[in-house]
Amino acid sequence: MFTKAFRVKSNTVMKGSDRRKLRSDISAAFPSLSADDLNELVPNKEELNVVKIYAHKGDAVTLYSIHKNPMFFQLEKQVYPTVYTLWRYPDMVPSFTTWAPVVQKLIGGADLMLPGVVVSSAGLPVVNKGDCCAINIVSNRAPVAVGTAAMSSSDMRSSGMKGKGVNVLHTYMDQLWAFGDKTVPPIVSVTDTSVQADGEMDGVECGEGEEEELMKNEGEESEGWDGSEMAAVQSSCQSLQDLSLGKQEKEEETEEAEQEVQGEEEVDDSRSPQEQMDSLLYQCFLHALKIKLKKSELPLLTGTFLRKHMASCCPKGKHLDIKKSSYKKLSKFLQTMQKERSLVRVKELSKGVDSIVEVDWMNSELRSFRIPDDWEPPEECVEQGESCEVVYHPPEITPLYGVTARLQPLFQDTHQKKGAVLQASEVRTIITEYVKRNELVHETNKSYVKINPVLCDCLLEKSEYQEVEVLKWDDLFSRTLSKMQACHQLLFPGHAPVVKKGQVEPIDITVASRGSNKKVTIIKNLEGFGIDPAVVADILQHRVQASSVLHDVPGAKDRQLVQVQGNQVQHVGRLLLEQYQIPRKYIQGLDKAPKAGKKK
Numbered sequence: 001m002f003t004k005a006f007r008v009k010s011n012t013v014m015k016g017s018d019r020r021k022l023r024s025d026i027s028a029a030f031p032s033l034s035a036d037d038l039n040e041l042v043p044n045k046e047e048l049n050v051v052k053i054y055a056h057k058g059d060a061v062t063l064y065s066i067h068k069n070p071m072f073f074q075l076e077k078q079v080y081p082t083v084y085t086l087w088r089y090p091d092m093v094p095s096f097t098t099w100a101p102v103v104q105k106l107i108g109g110a111d112l113m114l115p116g117v118v119v120s121s122a123g124l125p126v127v128n129k130g131d132c133c134a135i136n137i138v139s140n141r142a143p144v145a146v147g148t149a150a151m152s153s154s155d156m157r158s159s160g161m162k163g164k165g166v167n168v169l170h171t172y173m174d175q176l177w178a179f180g181d182k183t184v185p186p187i188v189s190v191t192d193t194s195v196q197a198d199g200e201m202d203g204v205e206c207g208e209g210e211e212e213e214l215m216k217n218e219g220e221e222s223e224g225w226d227g228s229e230m231a232a233v234q235s236s237c238q239s240l241q242d243l244s245l246g247k248q249e250k251e252e253e254t255e256e257a258e259q260e261v262q263g264e265e266e267v268d269d270s271r272s273p274q275e276q277m278d279s280l281l282y283q284c285f286l287h288a289l290k291i292k293l294k295k296s297e298l299p300l301l302t303g304t305f306l307r308k309h310m311a312s313c314c315p316k317g318k319h320l321d322i323k324k325s326s327y328k329k330l331s332k333f334l335q336t337m338q339k340e341r342s343l344v345r346v347k348e349l350s351k352g353v354d355s356i357v358e359v360d361w362m363n364s365e366l367r368s369f370r371i372p373d374d375w376e377p378p379e380e381c382v383e384q385g386e387s388c389e390v391v392y393h394p395p396e397i398t399p400l401y402g403v404t405a406r407l408q409p410l411f412q413d414t415h416q417k418k419g420a421v422l423q424a425s426e427v428r429t430i431i432t433e434y435v436k437r438n439e440l441v442h443e444t445n446k447s448y449v450k451i452n453p454v455l456c457d458c459l460l461e462k463s464e465y466q467e468v469e470v471l472k473w474d475d476l477f478s479r480t481l482s483k484m485q486a487c488h489q490l491l492f493p494g495h496a497p498v499v500k501k502g503q504v505e506p507i508d509i510t511v512a513s514r515g516s517n518k519k520v521t522i523i524k525n526l527e528g529f530g531i532d533p534a535v536v537a538d539i540l541q542h543r544v545q546a547s548s549v550l551h552d553v554p555g556a557k558d559r560q561l562v563q564v565q566g567n568q569v570q571h572v573g574r575l576l577l578e579q580y581q582i583p584r585k586y587i588q589g590l591d592k593a594p595k596a597g598k599k600k
Contacts, residue, residue, distance in 0.1 A: 001075075001169050002176040003109045004056035004291070007371065014048040014064070022064060022079075026072065029079050029132070030092050037089065041071060056291050069180035073170065078132075083172050084180055086134055086143040090188050094125035095134040095143060096166060103137060106145050107173050112166040114156055124153045133166060141188035145171040163545050277325040281333060284320055286369040287313035289343065289359060296535045299355040301495065302346065306330055315372055341365065349527075394581045395490045395530060397504055401427055402485030410434065410458045410480070421487050421499055428477055435476075442470055449476050459483060492530055504528075507576060509589030511567050521569055523562040524553065529582060533560045536575070540564050544571050569593040 014022070023042040027033065033041070042048065043066070051063040051070070062074040071085045086092055097118040106112060117124075118138050127133055127149040134143035147168040156165060170176050172185060271279070288309035293300070306322075314320045327333040331354055337343045343366060345358035360366070403411050403420045414430050416422070422430075435441060435449050442448040448470040451460065459479045460468055471479070488504045491497040508524040526533045533550055541548035546565040553559040564572070570593040576582045584590070 001055050001057075001059065001061075002171075002174040003107075005175055005371070006053045006055045006061070009052045009054060011049055011051045014050050016044070018050070019044065019048060022072075025079050030081070032092060033089065041066075041085065063176075063179070065180075070176055073176065075169070080132055080146055080169060082170060082180075083143055083146065083177060083185070084183075086146065087186050087188075090134075090136070090141050090143060093132050093134050093146075094127050095136050095141070096125065097136055097138055100137045100139065103135075103144050103172070106135065106168055107171050109168075111150070111164055111168050112145070112147070114159070114161040114163055114165040117156075117161065117165055119161075124156060126153050128152045129155070135166060135168070136188075139190060140185065141190055142185040144185060273324065274326050277321065278327070280314070280318060280320060281310075281322060281325050281327070283372070284310045284313045285333075285337065285343075286366055287371060289366055290369055291371065293356075293359065295359070295361075296532065296538060298359065298532070298534070299347070299349055299357040302330055302334055302354045302356060303495070305356055392531070392580060393493045394583075395492045397583075397586070398489040398491070399424065399504075400487040400489055400499065401481055402487050402501070404483065404485055407458050407480070407483055409454050413437070424481060427480060427484070431477060431480055447472055449473060490530075504586060506586045506588040507582065509569055509572055509587065509592065511569060511589075511592050518565075519567050521564045521567060521572060523564075523572055525559075526562070527559055529580075529586070531580060533562050537562045537564070539575060539579075540568065540571065543575070544568050567592070567594045 019042055023038050026041065027038055042064075046066060049063075049065045051065055053061050053063060055061055059075065063070045064072040064074070069084045070082050072079050072081055074080070081089075081092060096112065097120065098112060098116050099118065102112070102116050112135055125133065129149055129152050131149045133147060133149050135145040135147070136143050145166075145168050147166040147170075150164040150167050151159070288305065292309040292313065293305065311320055322328070322330055322333065325333070327336065331346075334344065334346045334354070334356070338346055341363070343360055343363050344356050346354050347357045349355045349357070400421045400423060403416050403418055403422070405418050408416075408418050411420070411430060413434065416430070438452060440450045440452060440455070442450055449455075449472075450470055451468060455471075455476075456465060459471075459476070485501065486503050487499060487501050489497050489499050505525050505528050507526060507529065508522075510522045510524075511519055512522055514520050523533075523536065526536055537548040537550055540546075540562070541564075544564065544566070546568065548562065548564045550560045551563060553561050569590065573587065573590045573593065576587055577584060
């Protein structure tokens with residue numbers, strides 16, 4: 001939650017009545033604290049500040065700070081201790097133990113997975129799902145992270161220690177820790193060093209390559225574990241101190257770069273309105289890239305980026321109007337950002353529609369950008385407690401029919417040339433008018449249409465020329481549609497309709513075998529419905545607790561397929577039907593779900 005910078009809304013001194021309420025809330029949440037402990041944590045006479053902040057995702061959080069150190073934070077009416085508090089009271093909440101290299105991944109935003117939990121001889125701490133808990137390392141009981149239990153301790157044992165163990169909210173060295181005096185964890189001796197662990201270092205969610213690095217770090221850690229207990233404690237503490245010093249040096253370098261950029265941006269009021277709009281446009285662009293746009297949203301339509309992200313980053317009292325800038329058009333502005341500053345890469349993924357497909361997150365200008373002090377998140381984002389994300393809406397799919405060369409004589413009276421695209425209702429109207437205009441309705445039976453030379457050449461096969469003299473109305477319409485070029489129109493909300501030839505290519509779900517009776521689920525053609533494969537892969541990975549990877553589709557440019565371990569057709573189908581609201585007729589392969597009573 002605090003991996004990125006947050007914005008302070010207010011900072012006030014707490015009143016006496018509010019102190020009593022906070023002391024009561026802390027006592028109820030953490031019954032192990034004595035009355036003296038509560039008086040020390042919430043003193044009556046010392047200055048206690050209430051700091052209201054907005055996290056980078058828009059969550060409204062309240063901090064309680066003493067001597068400029070945040071001691072507690074409140075989220076959704078639940079109070080949690082910070083690492084500063086837990087260093088003074090390490091037994092305040094149940095703690096899970098892990099290996100030192102895992103801490104670096106937790107600091108990066110990962111949650112703690114159960115395979116990375118080191119179980120002592122006393123067993124797992126007793127927790128229920130959602131309980132506040134801490135995380136420490138094997139050589140030091142000083143907590144380095146705070147979060148909530150993802151499941152109860154009994155469920156952890158019954159699951160075979162697989163899956164997510166702790167949802168991490170706050171860690172040592174994150175932005176909440178940096179809001180205090182940035183001290184390093186103290187050395188808290190370990191009373192029980194006997195552990196039950198197989199040495200696996202897969203306790204965090206990480207990508208390929210990172211797991212090898214963790215295994216390497218674990219090997220190095222194990223080699224030094226044969227020494228005395230105190231040597232191990234000092235070694236782990238020193239490694240955390242080194243991490244802290246390295247981060248502080250980077251923060252100092254970043255602060256200097258920000259000051260340089262801020263000095264360059266300071267201009268006098270003599271700028272023309274066009275120059276001021278150019279500056280505002282660039283500011284909102286960097287702002288949106290830094291805190292609004294997520295990698296999982298790419299590729300993202302440029303119009304959506306402007307409307308949903310850049311517009312919400314405009315300072316209060318100002319209005320973003322690209323027509324008043326020197327660029328005049330969004331496409332020209334983004335091309336400049338691509339060619340001159342190398343911040344983004346824009347590509348035309350569909351005809352006439354540009355999308356941002358790549359962002360250089362390591363760009364020096366983007367990293368050194370500082371969020372303006374006068375900016376406030378939109379009220380709707382604050383009320384919802386989340387960032388203003390683009391909500392997916394399924395496209396409206398309309399079957400269309402193109403006029404072919406063979407059928408052109410039938411449509412020439414309505415001036416519909418070869419290649420003209422019509423809806424089924426329009427084709428029906430044109431055919432009806434043609435029949436009435438040429439008096440082809442059967443005299444005695446109105447449900448039949450007489451065949452004239454034009455209808456004969458357009459709709460009948462050669463073997464039917466001498467045999468078929470009349471057709472029913474429904475047969476006439478169905479023959480006409482079958483002879484036309486199949487097309488379809490995709491209409492996404494807020495965008496111009498896109499017409500494509502051929503039938504709608506459905507989302508294809510298949511199950512394939514890999515190796516010794518191992519199965520994988522493969523999902524193709526998500527892009528055809530405006531769905532980002534990376535987002536689907538991430539959702540499925542967390543939902544089914546299985547590995548999920550992306551592969552390029554052979555022979556298809558800018559197309560990717562999602563591969564998930566195991567037969568996950570049922571979960572994929574539920575995701576597409578319920579969350580993405582894709583009609584069932586456009587999903588192929590739902591019948592491949594495992595049958596009840598059979599293994600996946």
